[in-house]
Amino acid sequence: MIKVTIDDIEIEVEEGTTILNAARMIGGDVVPPAMCYYSALPGTGGKCRTCLVEVAAGSTKDPRPMPKLMVSCSTQVMDGMIVKNKTSERVIENRAGVVEFLLANHPLDCPVCDQAGECDLQNLGFENGKEATRYEEERRTFEPIDIGDHIKLNMNRCILCYRCVHVANQLTDQRVHGALHRGDHTEISTYIEKAIDNDFSGNMIDVCPVGALTDRTARFKSRVWFLNPMNATCECTKCSGKAVVWMFGKEVYKVTTRQDKYGEVEQVDGKPQWLCDECRFDKKDVSKWTIEGARHIDRHSVISQGHYEKPNPLDNKPKNIK
Amino acid sequence: MQSLTNRSKMVSDKKMTFLEKLYLPAIFGGMIITAKHLFRKNNTIKYPEEQRVFAPVYRGQHVLKRDEQGRENCTACGLCAVACPAEAITMVANERKKGEEHLYREEKYAEVYEINMLRCIFCGLCEEACPKEAIFLTDRIVKTDDNRPDFVYGKDRLVEDVNNRIDVSRRQLTGKRKEK
Numbered sequence A: 001m002i003k004v005t006i007d008d009i010e011i012e013v014e015e016g017t018t019i020l021n022a023a024r025m026i027g028g029d030v031v032p033p034a035m036c037y038y039s040a041l042p043g044t045g046g047k048c049r050t051c052l053v054e055v056a057a058g059s060t061k062d063p064r065p066m067p068k069l070m071v072s073c074s075t076q077v078m079d080g081m082i083v084k085n086k087t088s089e090r091v092i093e094n095r096a097g098v099v100e101f102l103l104a105n106h107p108l109d110c111p112v113c114d115q116a117g118e119c120d121l122q123n124l125g126f127e128n129g130k131e132a133t134r135y136e137e138e139r140r141t142f143e144p145i146d147i148g149d150h151i152k153l154n155m156n157r158c159i160l161c162y163r164c165v166h167v168a169n170q171l172t173d174q175r176v177h178g179a180l181h182r183g184d185h186t187e188i189s190t191y192i193e194k195a196i197d198n199d200f201s202g203n204m205i206d207v208c209p210v211g212a213l214t215d216r217t218a219r220f221k222s223r224v225w226f227l228n229p230m231n232a233t234c235e236c237t238k239c240s241g242k243a244v245v246w247m248f249g250k251e252v253y254k255v256t257t258r259q260d261k262y263g264e265v266e267q268v269d270g271k272p273q274w275l276c277d278e279c280r281f282d283k284k285d286v287s288k289w290t291i292e293g294a295r296h297i298d299r300h301s302v303i304s305q306g307h308y309e310k311p312n313p314l315d316n317k318p319k320n321i322k
Numbered sequence B: 001m002q003s004l005t006n007r008s009k010m011v012s013d014k015k016m017t018f019l020e021k022l023y024l025p026a027i028f029g030g031m032i033i034t035a036k037h038l039f040r041k042n043n044t045i046k047y048p049e050e051q052r053v054f055a056p057v058y059r060g061q062h063v064l065k066r067d068e069q070g071r072e073n074c075t076a077c078g079l080c081a082v083a084c085p086a087e088a089i090t091m092v093a094n095e096r097k098k099g100e101e102h103l104y105r106e107e108k109y110a111e112v113y114e115i116n117m118l119r120c121i122f123c124g125l126c127e128e129a130c131p132k133e134a135i136f137l138t139d140r141i142v143k144t145d146d147n148r149p150d151f152v153y154g155k156d157r158l159v160e161d162v163n164n165r166i167d168v169s170r171r172q173l174t175g176k177r178k179e180k
């Protein structure tokens, strides 16, 4: 076990932990935002630069500060390391700059985008960005395309986090989807417009932090804040069958994986609860699901408007009443 | 105890004098106040012969605007509905098809857009929330009716006519939009 200090809070973590994960163990405001790192997908991270932190002292042995800001998702902690996130002016200023870069080519079409309301880029911009844009150049644009029957790719909105590429690599047996070209010209695409119809490819919709990959079966059906997310399970031989069904009245509008507070798929005993495409796209009928109850939604989220969790009467029962 | 304002009065239950018991001075006092009002300027007007001038920020019946090319501005983003404290707005979105580009400005449009004028409290928050400058409150008055369902205004009554535009420039010249 080694000791690190993040924003003046000390914690003991195992060797080999990244700064980001150490911060997540503390939780709360010290956790840097992460757009490309995804805990359930090994190899992700290091692309978006939103998780930059200042390392004020490298370790007890060598307490010199690191000259540049470090990516917390891919930097491992050292014994005696002192990290500054929220307490560092430099980090705050740099993060605003990173947001500006991520938005440089972004179309800002939130009113049209299905991801609005549950979009990591919106949250990032809201919390760390500047109010106005200074960008005057022509933005690069693409036509939205269908990759397969179920997924819409809107390349304009992509921030090139490569999470979906890792999904294709790690969850599907035959990858037909990846990144083309380099640098500023990079675009996510499929192998010559090949349809994506692998059993687990639907998960790339959930890992995509923005609205670049969206569910065609739920396209423009409603906005997330009008839907009621419910925890539900179903019998499935291919996947865990643990999902969140987004209901509008008695209708199921969309099905997604269960996500933790960082927007990453929930893990049970270290196993990510991915959903197969059949559960995700074809079971749009309540009778196919066993509803466990309302999913907890943070009250700061717009989704919590009109979303009521029934209080369990047994939870608050005074102790002296039998 | 010290009073917060100097307007508080001590209450007493002393016996009324004979003059007070007659009540006549109090009645005359009241009559004089009434009579004074006869010669004051009226606060009311004789509607509909006379009509008041509306303030530029008057909030009446909504309009869904079109842009210069006659395309509907609204993209069914749902922000007006989530901002509405009276939950008066509902909508169903649809995807714009090829060849409909002259009808709708964005890829997505409102196929159904309804405001229940009985629920609406004309607060103008929908206008405030709209990112597309699509919905505005105007100086038109919502007509009376004796049938409740008729107060649910659909797109037929909300979207402005291409050839008969509704001027909202007066509203845009006031308040926060003016500063921009």
Ligand code: SF4
Residues within 6 Å of the ligand: A157, A158, A159, A160, A161, A162, A163, A164, A165, A188, A204, A207, A208, A209, A210, A212, A213
């Ligand atoms: S499509 Fe989404 S998941 Fe894939 S690289 Fe772009 S932003 Fe990331």
Ligand code: SF4
Residues within 6 Å of the ligand: B080, B083, B084, B085, B086, B087, B088, B089, B115, B119, B120, B121, B122, B123, B124, B125, B126, B127
């Ligand atoms: S004016 Fe206020 S109450 Fe009426 S529809 Fe708009 S937001 Fe709702």
Ligand code: SF4
Residues within 6 Å of the ligand: A111, B073, B074, B075, B076, B077, B078, B079, B080, B081, B091, B126, B129, B130, B131, B132, B133, B134, B135
């Ligand atoms: S009127 Fe404006 S706020 Fe309401 S759905 Fe249309 S674009 Fe969105």
Ligand code: FES
Residues within 6 Å of the ligand: A033, A034, A035, A036, A037, A045, A046, A047, A048, A049, A050, A051, A052, A071, A072, A073, A074
């Ligand atoms: S989350 Fe660390 S670089 Fe993207």
